[in-house]
Amino acid sequence: MKKILFFLILMGLFYEVISQSFTIEQISSYPFPSELTTSQTGNSIAWAMNEQGLRNIYISQEPEYAPKNITSFDKDDGQEITSLQFSNDGKFIVFVRGGEHGSNWNYDAGINPASETNIPKVAIWKVSLENGKAEMLTEGDNPIISPDSKTIAFLKNRQIWTIPVAEGKASQHFEVKGSINSFQWSPDGKQILFELNRGTHSLIGIYSDHDRPIQWIEPSFQRDVSPKWSLDGKMIAFVRLPGGKSEPHPILEQRHSPWEIWVADAASGSGSSRWKSPETLMGSVPTTHGRFNLHWAAENQLVYLSYEDGWPHLYTMDPFSGPSKQLTKGQFMVEHINLSHDKSKIFFSANTGSDKLDIDRRHIGMVNLKDDQMVMLTEGEGIEAIPVALSDNQKIAFFSATSQRPMLPAILDIPTKEIKLIATDLIPSDFPDNLVVPKQVIFKSSDGMVIHGQIFEKPGGSSKKPGVVFVHGGPQRQMLLGWHYGDYYSNTYAVNQYLAEMGFVVLSVNFRLGIGYGYEFHKAPRTYWQGAEEYLDVKAAGEYLASLENVDENRIGIYGGSYGGYLTALALGKDSGLFKVGVDIHGVHELSSRLKLQDGFEQAPDYTKALKIAWLSSPLAYLDTWTSPVLFIHGDDDRNVQVSQTTDLIRRFDEKKKPYEYLIIPDDSHHWMKHSNLIKVNKETAEFLNKHLNQK
């Protein structure tokens, strides 16, 4: 009898293995494109491609747009490529190699996920498009090539340096007290406009030459940011925010965050406010991609993004003759905003279209400033995002994916609407071709909030499958009905596909605080350390999954990264009865430091109440009811969530003699820069869930 039972178990496992048609390595081998950019002439495009940790640059040129690899970095060493750009003369490309630019701090410090004996530098490289030579020019970050293509300005130690494109050494032409956040060449290339952070306030200055003092632009005690030269180089537009520190307002009340658009004369530095944000919560500083998205457009129009009608939309105004005009309208968001080279068209990603499912997708839209009309340029069941105009102003490049094909660059001819997919042969030959198509589900939280999610389920298999809730991070993110345009969420999309392949029913939950569903959803009150009401959506997802006919309600797990790790820990602490196992990847756990520490005589009127709420919003408050098995994962060079968030929680587990498993990834960050580390994390996540939920 025992032999028969053993044989049946063996056959069951064998069936599971053979019925799994791809490995975690195969699904994680998707190539990930980023840094899409176009030339000023000749309709060329360039992008960075991460091929299983080998990050290189490709260019494509009309008419065939066949991808051509122009760098040959051949190690999985975690060195990312950023700041990719063509020179105006089209003769070379500049980029930065190294650093961790997805970080919240120390983005320009070398990262060393391969644990080499020397920490790699963050350096500026140049590739000649005439002879193909790639060379490192200097240590530095944030390079911008001068309009005449002869000089590269860049940041080093938060100061502006320059280096000649031809032979020559880097030099610092001027120094200013404070940290330079951004800078821009004047259209004639004779001056540099910069944003300077001086702690309590920010200033905008213009450097002309070594013999002339810095020209300050409307200096004040406020915080002036996002300066932009007008197309004729005579004016400067910028955003003014409040400077300094306010009195301790009530912590638990949402407050309007004001902003203004100013325009100043570049020569004299004097200017005035041309627009004030509506004094409403929705009129607050926008926090979606690109924040203000302030751009000078054709006819000296100013384009900007505002959330004031409840959705992130585009507006335009003549800075001298006033009122703004809304360019995009409707219950959708615009993001990834870019102008055509002639500044007459605005391109963007938007979660709208003719299909009601488009709210959980991205398509490309355009506003032609000649008639201010908005049109959608792409549609269908795919995901199209991050449009960049080609030099002829008749084509755009963008990243395109479907539910089954990962992101690749594509080119759209606007007049004909013809789309050409590029670099399809960079998808590995053994990449899975039988992925599931995630299904949109909509359910309500216990407080009535409407929640969107995506179900990943492989047809067939057992009648009662184990379920897993995936919780994204950010939290200002939106998971989609296809491969995601962000690197972190392309990877979690791959993991969800793999979990479905293993026989799980996966529900990816778009909880409140996420983007894509309007202001009330994105800026919901009583969330995070102010009450964690977004957890209601995660719990509702677990209950929804458990209610499905084909899901075993006693085998529901949860996993998530970063903010998703926070909500995973909260779920395991508060509801181990529902969530039987979890994987908490670089989660946030200690929240009281989020409260603005009260110093001096003043204290927020609701400080004591806020402190109590912050405690009850933290997983630390629920360790005694946390009984489900957990795997903790964190990279110890994490620059988005301190590794101490996990080391301290593990210390408490140890002191309480609570079981756990752990995986620390030395020298890697929040984004698993080394591919072999990403595979390790994906594999251990899936195996831990499988061990506890899917073993027969």
Ligand SMILES: CC(=O)N[C@@H](C)C(=O)N[C@@H](C)C(=O)O
């Ligand atoms: C902004 C940020 O770093 N938030 C983290 C808590 C987080 O969730 N990081 C990733 C996963 C993200 O989506 O930003």
